[in-house]
Amino acid sequence: MPDLGKYADTVLSAYAVSILLLILLVVLTLRQGTRARRTLQEVEKRSKPNA
Amino acid sequence: MSMTEDTARPKRPSGFWSYANPVKFLGLSERVLPTLWVLAAISLVAGLIWGFFFTPDDFRQGSTVKIIYLHVPSAMMAINAWAMMLVASLIWLIRRHHVSALAAKAAAPVGVVMTLIALCTGAIWGQPMWGTWWAWDPRLTSFLILFLFYLGYIALWEAIEEPDTAADLTSVLCLVGSVFAVLSRYAVNFWNQGLHQGASLSLDKEENVADVFYFPLLVCIAGFVLLFLALVLYRTGTEIRLRRARALQAREARL
Amino acid sequence: MKALLRRDLMLAVRAGGGFGLGLAFFLIVTVLVPFGVGPQSELLSRIAPGILWLGALLACLLSLDRLLALDWEDGTLDLLATSPLPLEAVLSIKALAHWITTGLPLVLAAPVLAVLLNLPPAGYLWLIVSLALGTPALSVIGTFGAALTVGVKRGGLLMSLLVLPLYVPTLIFGAEVARRGTEGMQVMTPLLMLAGITAGVIALMPFASAAALRVNLR
Numbered sequence: 001m002p003d004l005g006k007y008a009d010t011v012l013s014a015y016a017v018s019i020l021l022l023i024l025l026v027v028l029t030l031r032q033g034t035r036a037r038r039t040l041q042e043v044e045k046r047s048k049p050n051a
Numbered sequence: 052m053s054m055t056e057d058t059a060r061p062k063r064p065s066g067f068w069s070y071a072n073p074v075k076f077l078g079l080s081e082r083v084l085p086t087l088w089v090l091a092a093i094s095l096v097a098g099l100i101w102g103f104f105f106t107p108d109d110f111r112q113g114s115t116v117k118i119i120y121l122h123v124p125s126a127m128m129a130i131n132a133w134a135m136m137l138v139a140s141l142i143w144l145i146r147r148h149h150v151s152a153l154a155a156k157a158a159a160p161v162g163v164v165m166t167l168i169a170l171c172t173g174a175i176w177g178q179p180m181w182g183t184w185w186a187w188d189p190r191l192t193s194f195l196i197l198f199l200f201y202l203g204y205i206a207l208w209e210a211i212e213e214p215d216t217a218a219d220l221t222s223v224l225c226l227v228g229s230v231f232a233v234l235s236r237y238a239v240n241f242w243n244q245g246l247h248q249g250a251s252l253s254l255d256k257e258e259n260v261a262d263v264f265y266f267p268l269l270v271c272i273a274g275f276v277l278l279f280l281a282l283v284l285y286r287t288g289t290e291i292r293l294r295r296a297r298a299l300q301a302r303e304a305r306l
Numbered sequence: 307m308k309a310l311l312r313r314d315l316m317l318a319v320r321a322g323g324g325f326g327l328g329l330a331f332f333l334i335v336t337v338l339v340p341f342g343v344g345p346q347s348e349l350l351s352r353i354a355p356g357i358l359w360l361g362a363l364l365a366c367l368l369s370l371d372r373l374l375a376l377d378w379e380d381g382t383l384d385l386l387a388t389s390p391l392p393l394e395a396v397l398s399i400k401a402l403a404h405w406i407t408t409g410l411p412l413v414l415a416a417p418v419l420a421v422l423l424n425l426p427p428a429g430y431l432w433l434i435v436s437l438a439l440g441t442p443a444l445s446v447i448g449t450f451g452a453a454l455t456v457g458v459k460r461g462g463l464l465m466s467l468l469v470l471p472l473y474v475p476t477l478i479f480g481a482e483v484a485r486r487g488t489e490g491m492q493v494m495t496p497l498l499m500l501a502g503i504t505a506g507v508i509a510l511m512p513f514a515s516a517a518a519l520r521v522n523l524r
Contacts, residue, residue: 002104004114007179011117014175015103018121018168022278025164029282033289040296047299199471206467210458219521220454224468227450227514231472234503238475241496242482
């Protein structure tokens, strides 16, 4: 950890908030995506029972 | 026989426009996404590590200058996301490509998070400089207004059930919103011209950013851009799949 | 066109038309502010222009969802859309009716309410001028919000979320005119900006509103 001096709280909280938000965004995106994929697969299977 | 076949077959869109076809788009995104995610992760991590660990402090702002590596790229993407939504909305209104409308819908949450990051890092950065947790600095205020525009856009998509109607209305909102966003920028600058004259967080463009700060910043910007592209590509794919699933379910319900 | 205007005016003024509600809300907000911030007249006179502008803006917002909702529900909007009048003109008339029944009374009531907030004497003229110039924009922008959300059940809150950010430029310049006028400073720049925004909005926004309404009427 570099010497952040008196601004340590400031810098670290800025980084923490940003990285947290990015992780949240990516995780939610991926979850929504896999769920959509699964839903589509199920519906497609149902509508093509002979495939 | 072959002549009538040729003239009867519709001309296929070529090049870029062929990706307006949802199936082709999904094919493209499946091929491109893995590389995109990896590149985004690499540049983001590399840029942030370089900036956080291997740059000196600013003589005026101390170590808080390190916040630049998050604040500037996120602020840029907040604006660029809206610009992309504007273009996508126009393409939808003019050429009626569903992929375009869905791309705009997909980009909005990414834009909102970018705006939020820009706001939070801006406020946190400003606290030691200005002594308050929030200051109505023109730049920050404009981003706050942009945040509200994003919220309204997303809310309108959620409120309308009919997908094509939702696409049309949100596109009109995006157009009108863009005009007012620009207007608001000028209004806010006018409104706050008396205060915080020298202390605005304009480290990125107005001041000359020294090379030692500049190159890690470029890498971070690249990382944010790549992440934005990956997220929007992925999310558009999600929207396309959801749309197709809904269409199939509707057909099921009718049978 | 005049018939449409007359009809809308009468609808608004009839019992349940909400004519007095905007004014009443304006009054209530003005009365509530000292309870919120304290009764010191010096503080009140400093924030009076902004509070009055905000109160007028919120009162305008309140009466917007009735603008199109009633006609949407009973099918009048479909009829109006097929009439020889272009939809842009129809919506402009509705916005005009809204201004006459909501904005204009607010402009007239403002100096009275300004007394409650100890507005300095120099501020009265510019308060009235800024509200007179700005409230038409509020009506026209509000019509756009109403057209967007007319199909949404209980879309009032959504409409507010969409419309309020669009109100920001008018609010900033309008309140700035009122504030600067109070302090005796030059008002030309914000005044021109305010007038420009109102003129632009009146001329151009009906096209966006009509486009949105057409989508909803499909």
